[in-house]
Amino acid sequence: MGKILTVRLARLVATLFAVSLLTFLLVEQLPGDPVTALLPPEALHDLATIERIRAELQLDDPAIVRYGRWVGDALQGDLGKSYITDQRVADAIRDRIPVTMELALLATVIAAVLAVPIGAFSAYREGGRFDRILSGFTTAALSIPAFVAAIFFIWLFTLKFNWLPSTGWNRITDKGVIANLKTAILPASALALAPLAINARLIRADMIGTLKEDYVLSARAKGLRDRYILMRHALRPSALTAITVFGLQLGSLIGGTVVIETIFALPGLGTRLISGIYQRDVMMIQGIVLFIATVYVVVNTIVDLLYLALDPRIRRQ
């Protein structure tokens, strides 16, 4: 077990380095000189100033050196400063993490909480009308793109019914949980549609198998109520796959919030990344992409290891 752990951790570190290298190389390719983007047009023919700024920012060093410096700084928590807004990248990320995190978490929770009853009941009444309607619903929910669902929700709940706001974000620290939820529920629901459908299908498929097991039959023979059997006995074996899937979804949702944040104008990582892309803000793009990719890789590794720890069968391979 310890050996598997060390191997996995070593792979994690190697992957993270490769990810940072790839990010750096990608952003290197961005055309345009950061200095010309920084300076006002009048200053552009003052070659001395340009040279001075380039020396200050150490832009003329070879790529390897700059990469090494960037990674070294990053490991200490310094992701550089934006050339365009002069804000420290690490600060920008720290400001915006709570929004993105809460959005991803809320979406995962909604998807998990709703998927269980839907999947369980579909499995219970397999082939029945409820099952078929829900199967159609899950296929639709899987297929509708998140941003289309988001715009539809805005149209429905803000413009038609005026129940919920369509833009902005109330921080819990500022205005309390209820106000926060009012701004968070629409984007989280739009994000949750696809994971909800996937989880419901998974739970349904798993439980159809579980319900055929002998111990379920004996529970029924004992006279236990169906709902009790469903919730206590039939769900347990699916818990393992369910947890793995939820964990993986949480990881990928962190990157997937980008568009939803843009649509709802939430002050999260996604909007900062997009505005960085529009402005060619090299350091910001680099920093945010590295951060998101790192979280994604780490979460996936944790889920992998958790799965290994929970399912003894895998360990023996």
Added chain:
Amino acid sequence: MERDSFLRFKRPLVAGTKPREAKSGGLLAAFHDMPIVVKIALFWLLFIVTAAIYARIDRIFGQALPLQDPFHQPFLFGEASPVEGPSSAHILGTDVLSRDTFSRLLHGAWVSLAVAVTVVVFGIVFGGFIGAFVGYVRGRSEAVVMSSLDVVLAFPPLILLLALVSIYKVRSLTLIALVFGVLSIPTYVRIARASTLALASREFVQAAEAIGTKRRSILFREIIPNIMPALFAYALISAGFVIVIEGTLSYLGLSVQIPEPTWGNMINEGRRDIRQTIMPIFWPGLFLTLTVVSLNMLGDWVQQRVAVRSSAL
């Protein structure tokens, strides 16, 4: 009675007779096997493909065919008004700049089609071959390929795409399709390799090796034809996924640029008048959703058939 729709074999009417093997009839028999919703999905996809090609041909020949010009704004000539409802001239109405919605939808279909086809072709041809090679030959090439793939797959797909797309200012359809194609190869490689690993230990491969067949020959004649079904099933699902991502990208303005119509940027432009009417957003959203639903349903169905067949062997 089992209401198991996953069973491909029909029950024999008389005990002892062979169950009818549906696939032995070929494509037509496979078509008859489809549940009705999958048939509808197939027809929708055929419609979209035909419409996209029609619009493309129309474009190539300078709007010669009977289809409205997707760039013409009749409002400027006092003919139609923006965000009009359906009429005889404009089947699905007009968009925010009074351009014909239906024609723009068809031209946008071409963009989605081009990207999806590129992804599928790149995936099956390059991904399938690399995966099969790496899965059969194994050794050092496998380690190298799989670890490099792990790095690409370590990024959330949209983030990597955003980073790549932000590099190039020129956003031509060819470039976008190529980027999508290249980025989807890793998952195809994984699937091909997994299928190959399962196949390589089977008797017919071992038999071929025993009689001295060259490895290259085994790869092309035994292995690759047998991983095709799994690859194809995934291809349908990945086509749907890629169409959504392209839609997301063009919604953000990072794909093919306006005034070229794509379903994504039609949705973006439609936001302007959302308080008056949702129709300019509704139609591209509907087309997007229906196309992806159809691809997913078809992909699911193919996957079921493939699963039964390989486990029956």
